[in-house]
Amino acid sequence: MGLLNRWIESLDYEFRVLDACSRHLSPLSTCSKCFDSCTEAAITFVSGKPIINHEKCTECGDCIVECPAQAIEGFLPKRMIHQNQLIATDEHPPSIRELLVLYKKGVKTLIYEQEVVNTDWKQAVSEANDRLKQLNEPPFSIQRKKGEIKEEKYTRREVFSIWKKEAQSTMKQIAPAKWRFNHRELDLSIFYPNDQFTIISLDTSKCTTCKACQMLCKKNCLQITETDFTLSAQRCSGCMLCQDICPEKAITVEEKIQPAVKISHSLYTKECTTCNSKYKTLSINNDKCVMCKKRESFGTFLK
Template sequence: MSMLTTWLESLAYEIQINTQCLHTISPKSSCQNCSVACPQNAITITESKAAINEELCTKCGACIPVCPQSSIQGRSPERFTVKDILLVDEGHPPPGVEELLYFYKKGIRYLSGNEDAQISLDTTNRLLLEMGLEPIKKSVIPEALEAAPSYSRRGFFQKISFEGRRLAAESITPVAWQFNHEVFNMTSMFDKISLYETIIDSRTCNLCEACFKLCPNQALSLTEEGLEINQSLCNGCSLCTDVCTIGSISVSLKARQAGKSSLDVARIDCSGCGSPFYVWPDEITEECSFCRERRQRGYLNPNGN
């Protein structure tokens, strides 16, 4: 198959959203990453799903890297490089934190163009510094562009777009970097590094278990041995904070050594319904929260007491 054929097929590729979308998992999800990133407002979000309007979608791919669940399948935005410089033309969507971290792993150390990427660049550099790595620096227009005097800067990028992947591969990109929807997953971005920090406030948490049951990455677990948070599995989707009705859990973007944290809990059999439930060690109660609420409201429990 020729490169031209492959390129033409890629233009016809439909961007799809699979069932890993947070809105499919829970209607309480507040995630708006894809709709905010879409420059054409082609993505609408309801309580049960995110949907793409094919008539508005230009397949720019801006929605793909920002999905914490990697649930949007397609080709990510076209990016061009000169040595260790990432070129971002004004006509392309600016890269987010996920893309910048990905390109950093591939050897990119400079960013040239599109001032709209400054906020993402600042956040990315904060994470890199937290990991003890050198930040990405801003660069002037590289020599590769200056060497093409017959084209304006915008014209140079337009020429690349029109001539397709062959010109990009031969004159700019030293290696054909293949993109897919999973390479931007923050949980596997850097070995032994967590990019999110999850904290549970034991002073207010009632151990209802909603966050443990809905966490798509099983970063939260509750056993007789304790409440465990596996920071390395957290992808920052924040579904746990969305389903917590009392605001006892928080998720923040912070680079740190991957690891697990745990809190002591005790397992008790409810005196009302007999079902097991968890409490904090210093909490004295014989009833689960459901039986306690039923009693306070004057309802009968399942055993008729």
């Protein structure tokens, strides 16, 4: 990262909840991961939507990392990286997600200076190593620091020349005040394209193929066509919105790492035994269309 970028990064800014938040997309969303992760109680829900109290927020970045939808704009704490090695400091340790991203960017070693590595950092790396094992990747190595770790130093002439070169491109990035988002940086599906971090299951006897889940899934994991319903969890963020909004409680999402797969369920065309109309269903054993089924269960309810 350039000098000008580093300086601009140090300027004050505030974390912000973006429209990509599941609770902005639907009032049925039950996501509370940002709220649960904030140890400063700086996040509250107003009319069901998360609001950040900037008086309380310490900009630790926990909510940014925990948000499955990458819907919180802001920066993560700066990490000390030297020659592709992560240096443990006294600061807030990185999250598992952050470590998995750093790993794919080539940072595969944790260096520590004290006699024993800070417990929180060790725990974070150990949990990241558990995930890497499930992803069939070699673990992070943990090493004791050897020699001095020096900060990069520049002469005034070098600094001026670097700033001049960077100024133009950096100003372009700043232009619409959107010059840096971390949400892309934290999308694990981009860094692990052959794996999925969730499993999406569909109860074909309950699903009415109403397409509500398909319309709300921002990752295009759910595709209903004339012939089938395909679930592909590789891009799934685990936002749980499909599960929360499904009126039939037909879809469930759970966290699990496995090689990426697509699952297709066939759609059958059948004739309703009550109203004789043609309808589509995922269940071959189904003999009534959605409307007749609903009417029937409503009638039973009224009795």
